[in-house]
Amino acid sequence: MTSVAGPIPRRERARAATVDEIKATALELMHEQGTTDVRFTDIARVMGMTPPALYRYFADRDELLVALITDAYNDLGDAVAAARDAVDEEDIRGRWIAAAGAYRQWALREPQQFSLIFGLPVPGFVAPQEGPTTEAASRALSQLAAMFADASRRGRLDPPLVRTVPDSLRDCVAEEQKFSDIAPESFQAMLHAWASLHGITSLEAYGHLDWMDPEARDALFLGQVRLAAQTAGLPADRDAAATEVDPAAVPGT
Amino acid sequence: MTSVAGPIPRRERARAATVDEIKATALELMHEQGTTDVRFTDIARVMGMTPPALYRYFADRDELLVALITDAYNDLGDAVAAARDAVDEEDIRGRWIAAAGAYRQWALREPQQFSLIFGLPVPGFVAPQEGPTTEAASRALSQLAAMFADASRRGRLDPPLVRTVPDSLRDCVAEEQKFSDIAPESFQAMLHAWASLHGITSLEAYGHLDWMDPEARDALFLGQVRLAAQTAGLPADRDAAATEVDPAAVPGT
DNA sequence: TCAGCCGAGTTACGTTGCTTCACTAAAGCG
DNA sequence: CGCTTTAGTGAAGCAACGTAACTCGGCTGA
Numbered sequence: 001m002t003s004v005a006g007p008i009p010r011r012e013r014a015r016a017a018t019v020d021e022i023k024a025t026a027l028e029l030m031h032e033q034g035t036t037d038v039r040f041t042d043i044a045r046v047m048g049m050t051p052p053a054l055y056r057y058f059a060d061r062d063e064l065l066v067a068l069i070t071d072a073y074n075d076l077g078d079a080v081a082a083a084r085d086a087v088d089e090e091d092i093r094g095r096w097i098a099a100a101g102a103y104r105q106w107a108l109r110e111p112q113q114f115s116l117i118f119g120l121p122v123p124g125f126v127a128p129q130e131g132p133t134t135e136a137a138s139r140a141l142s143q144l145a146a147m148f149a150d151a152s153r154r155g156r157l158d159p160p161l162v163r164t165v166p167d168s169l170r171d172c173v174a175e176e177q178k179f180s181d182i183a184p185e186s187f188q189a190m191l192h193a194w195a196s197l198h199g200i201t202s203l204e205a206y207g208h209l210d211w212m213d214p215e216a217r218d219a220l221f222l223g224q225v226r227l228a229a230q231t232a233g234l235p236a237d238r239d240a241a242a243t244e245v246d247p248a249a250v251p252g253t
Numbered sequence: 254m255t256s257v258a259g260p261i262p263r264r265e266r267a268r269a270a271t272v273d274e275i276k277a278t279a280l281e282l283m284h285e286q287g288t289t290d291v292r293f294t295d296i297a298r299v300m301g302m303t304p305p306a307l308y309r310y311f312a313d314r315d316e317l318l319v320a321l322i323t324d325a326y327n328d329l330g331d332a333v334a335a336a337r338d339a340v341d342e343e344d345i346r347g348r349w350i351a352a353a354g355a356y357r358q359w360a361l362r363e364p365q366q367f368s369l370i371f372g373l374p375v376p377g378f379v380a381p382q383e384g385p386t387t388e389a390a391s392r393a394l395s396q397l398a399a400m401f402a403d404a405s406r407r408g409r410l411d412p413p414l415v416r417t418v419p420d421s422l423r424d425c426v427a428e429e430q431k432f433s434d435i436a437p438e439s440f441q442a443m444l445h446a447w448a449s450l451h452g453i454t455s456l457e458a459y460g461h462l463d464w465m466d467p468e469a470r471d472a473l474f475l476g477q478v479r480l481a482a483q484t485a486g487l488p489a490d491r492d493a494a495a496t497e498v499d500p501a502a503v504p505g506t
Numbered sequence: 507t508c509a510g511c512c513g514a515g516t517t518a519c520g521t522t523g524c525t526t527c528a529c530t531a532a533a534g535c536g
Numbered sequence: 537c538g539c540t541t542t543a544g545t546g547a548a549g550c551a552a553c554g555t556a557a558c559t560c561g562g563c564t565g566a
């Protein structure tokens with residue numbers, strides 16, 4: 001999209017490549033060490049550079065973290081959107097389950113990035129309230145919301161199990177014109193579904209379900225997600241709608 | 254309880270007091286700075302000591318963190334248990350809501366401790382798989398489980414919305430003799446409820462619901478928790494049972 | 507072509523925090 | 537009263553962050 005603006009800024013591509021390599025190396029190290037801690041020294045060593053060289057690309061550790069957090073938001077949003085869009089638009093519940101599965105798989109695959117987004121700020125790092133992260137922050141939620149909005153527009157949303165919406169919450173929703181396509185009670189149901197998904201995901205990602213077999217964790221997750229779908233009024237596909245919520249009937253995540 | 258064992262070990266009490274002061278100071282600093290990072294230097298300065306003195310009490314920063322994590326587990330478990338037991342045993346759903354509210358309030362009050370338990374290991378800190386934390390780790394969950402077990406023993410558990418339990422999950426539950434009082438489907442429902450509670454709690458504790466008014470957050474939480482209760486088969490109290498799930502009808506958390 | 511610019515990267519350095527070690531001093535105990 | 541035990545200190549090593557001054561190589565414009 002920016003390729004027209006100039007004669008392919010040559011120098012900048014090398015720079016961008018280095019920036020990407022730094023971020024990739026940082027993620028790699030976080031992955032190896034299992035923490036969100038990154039030492040500039042280590043990144044530099046892996047990249048065959050000396051630590052001060054990194055300051056050409058990031059003013060300090062915080063700036064690198066901000067970049068990583070922004071990327072993480074985008075990654076998660078993309079993963080969720082891709083999984084969702086891979087399922088037939090008519091299969092409302094199938095889309096939700098696919099999106100939820102992507103959310104989970106991403107978290108399990110990249111617990112550090114998940115932690116960057118959904119955990120406490122990294123030690124010594126003050127979250128920039130006004131910054132590039134804020135904009136990207138709602139992307140994952142937006143992907144879920146878009147799904148509800150689509151379904152709503154098609155008239156495929158059933159009333160959720162919780163039909164009453166307290167005034168305070170209703171007012172809040174009204175202010176978010178981005179979600180104006182969704183009825184307040186469905187918006188509330190979406191938040192409930194998201195929280196439910198997020199809860200099972202973070203418990204698993206942080207090892208609090210390690211006492212269960214992997215298959216049991218799969219089953220628990222599917223049950224949770226299908227339960228959320230049902231209570232949120234996401235209609236089951238014709239095939240699956242016959243019985244009660246039944247995680248075992250769904251193919252593995 | 255140990256006061257009989259000896260002539261009141263004088264010296265050890267001062268030591269225990271210092272240990273407590275160190276932990277309290279660490280928490281205070283974490284609270285001030287909003288991170289789970291603790292600098293030995295700062296703790297020492299606040300306490301009017303030099304940093305090396307702390308090594309008389311904790312071998313290193315990790316050991317202090319382990320102690321803090323253990324305390325956090327116990328604190329949370331105690332808070333949940335206390336809130337639960339403050340409600341009439343007959344009011345099954347009321348006990349759940351009280352316990353859930355305590356879980357949430359504790360997390361909001363002590364986000365750093367919450368993060369210590371439910372987040373990624375702190376940078377440079379390797380979670381001791383075999384250690385004092387493991388034992389205390391399941392206490393919060395145990396408190397919730399105890400509630401379900403009580404209700405089950407009294408025959409006050411309704412069948413949950415999700416009645417099918419995949420074999421893999423069923424096998425898992427069977428191995429946990431601690432939970433033998435609970436039917437597998439109710440155990441599954443309890444995990445679903447816990448995940449749901451944990452999700453809404455951690456989203457809020459980490460600021461991902463900051464775009465909502467505080468009252469709206471209260472309402473959303475109550476809706477989530479009551480929804481979880483309903484789907485898990487926790488019977489509503491007579492008074493509240495009349496209508497649909499209605500968060501607005503419940504007094505503020 | 508070449509003089510100069512620009513930016514990547516380096517070495518050297520100051521600072522801070524973790525941790526060890528050797529030592530002091532005070533409190534308990536026989 | 538003298539021994540032991542232990543809290544605490546100062547000095548020092550080490551590692552990581554971050555700054556500053558310098559080098560080097562490629563690009564650019566007259």
